[in-house]
Amino acid sequence: MRGIGKMTLARRAYDDSLFSQYFDKRAWITVSQEYQRSDIFSGLLKSLKNEQSNGSAVELAKMVYQILIGRRYLIVIDDIWSTKAWDDLKMTFPDDGHGSRILLTSRILEVAAHAGSSDTLVHQMSFLNEDQSWKLLQERVFRQEYSCPLHLVEVGKKIAKNCGGLPLTIVMVVGLLCFSVCAFPEDSKIDVSKLIRLWVADGFLKPNDPFRCLEDVGEGYLEDLVKRSLVLVSKKGPDGKLETVGIHDMLREICITKADEE
Known part of the structure; x- marks a missing residue:
């Protein structure tokens, strides 16, 4: 499926x-x-x-x-x-x-x-159960802590259950839960992997090459924004890939204005 x-x-x-x-x-x-x-x-x-x-x-x-x-x-x-x-x-x-x-x-x-052949392993994927769905939702929303505030546990478990055990649905819902104009506070370092996941969840990324995954497409877009000086590099990994980025205060104001309009 x-x-x-x-x-x-x-x-x-x-x-x-x-x-x-x-x-x-x-x-x-x-x-x-x-x-x-x-x-x-x-x-x-x-x-x-x-x-x-x-x-x-x-x-x-x-x-x-x-x-x-x-x-x-x-x-x-x-x-x-x-x-x-x-x-x-x-x-x-x-x-x-x-x-x-x-x-x-x-x-x-x-x-x-x-x-396959006689010694081939065929692995059939299965739906996540309610506990696995809730764990995945927590991991994606609260990052490393995996600790949901007590007053959100009940509604969080309902959301996870309604995703029907599909990991992709959970990830997309997380993108909607986490995304707002204030998803990244002013002057914060923006985690590149989180940013690209949000782009994927909101359907912003369109594959321009059938042999590239959406994450690679997102990295390409982000590097293009860096070249145009619209995004500032905060940190790169040992392999040269972007890890965290930021934006200028003036560009942030433009983004907020545009988001209000749309």
């Missing part, structure tokens, strides 16, 4: 530091219902080489194969909808006994069963 956490679980595995050390090559591709083989292979090459490649589907598939052969790789194929899609792709991935892995996410059990 959409929003049950398939992509989140796959992303946790894909980004795990032990996995990044274990596998020589990693790539992430989203297939969806409508796809072109050439686009898929081009996306895989971009993920593997961080550069754009052109050619026919056959030529691009050969390039993918040549990069992967002899190496231990992890390929995530996200949101695959049909057995045909897997059949179109599977010959591109060499199986040379080096411990490589392919991780698929799909809403259709038949697709997972078709892609």
Whole structure:
């Protein structure tokens, strides 16, 4: 089911530091219902080489194969909808006994069963129970503390229950609960990950590349605002990514005025 956490679980595995050390090559591709083989292979090459490649589907598939052969790789194929899609792709991935892995996410059990072999693990996602839903809501609203004020516990649990056990619904509701003109107090350092989650929850981000997740799109927008001097960098991480940002007082006044108008 959409929003049950398939992509989140796959992303946790894909980004795990032990996995990044274990596998020589990693790539992430989203297939969806409508796809072109050439686009898929081009996306895989971009993920593997961080550069754009052109050619026919056959030529691009050969390039993918040549990069992967002899190496231990992890390929995530996200949101695959049909057995045909897997059949179109599977010959591109060499199986040379080096411990490589392919991780698929799909809403259709038949697709997972078709892609697997006798030793394949098919993990079916389940809805969160009421306790898990409430824990997730607390974690997202109150960050590290996980401690909800007593006078909000009853209504908070009702909100969590009404999300129907879907993690994405809970995250979107959190975005609505946390968002206001005063979401970030004056002169505060704005946590980039929280800001982008709010953008996602409010539907501000539109994917301009089928191979990029919304979080990456948000980071791109934010970096563009920094280049225009509309957003000030407060802190960067060891990898150079933005961690906290801020805005000038004058820009803040403009934002508040615009928010009141809209």
